[in-house]
Amino acid sequence: MYDLHSHSTHSDGELSPGELCDRAARNGVSHLAITDHDTLGVHAMSNELDTTDITLIAGLELSTQWGGRGIHVVGLDVDVSNVSLQLGVASQQEQRTLRAVKIAHRLAALGLGDSLPRVREMAASAAIGRPHFARYLVETGAVGNSAQAFKKYLGNGKPGDIRADWASLQTVTNWIAESGGTAVLAHPGHYRLTRTKLIALIEEFKEAGGKGIEVVRGNQDRATTQRIARIANDMELLASCGSDFHRPHRSWSDLGRFSPLPPDCVPVWTEWQHN
């Protein structure tokens, strides 16, 4: 059982890498990819993890943009010591830091206080993301929960939705390819694209060297899974699956808790050397 999309405290997840591995193993996951946003931080310490019951696949989730939209690309089975990938990740981190300062300015201008010290403290050495600002807004009582924080302040088109200058689709895909990894388009059902636009995105992703697409994601309805599976097959893309787990929460699927890949899909792991 493969879960190839999850987050730890190295980005915006709430469980430490150790807790994540334990929970995944308890849920019957045999192969887990911890794919934190724009960081390889978790892999620098992964030799300290107890992996008796689980095989870790080195991965990450890179932020990019396409047609003015934020798009995510998951890199799987990467070589974390690859210099191109490491330099790329460092530049993405710089973008995250710059963006965090801008978000803090926007929120301060709305009378929501100086969030930067608190989000820095929350993120610690991890990559700062909008979920940290969401937590700040909940803590200060500005909103009732993090979904509201996104709806009011951080989501698409809201004041805290700052366009970071992420690397291009071609560039992030190159980093993954150069590190020997497999580039997978993350949660394609999530971008609110028309079918025509989605196909255009996937064509460009493939031309850039993209190899796979997330066909199954936690809490995804059957119709979406079938729609993406058909696109994956028509466009000869490998199929990935993952929970995109961030925290134990009843409204989100747990590690390993999602439907299996449709039988006509070619799983992304068929070309890997793990067993």
Ligand code: AMP
């Ligand atoms: P960032 O990486 O800073 O752009 O933030 C994106 C992250 O915010 C995603 O990976 C999700 O974890 C989280 N997120 C995005 N939209 C929402 C939402 N509407 N409610 C709660 N969390 C969200």
Ligand code: MN
């Ligand atoms: Mn996230």
Ligand code: MN
């Ligand atoms: Mn994502």
Ligand code: MN
């Ligand atoms: Mn994710």
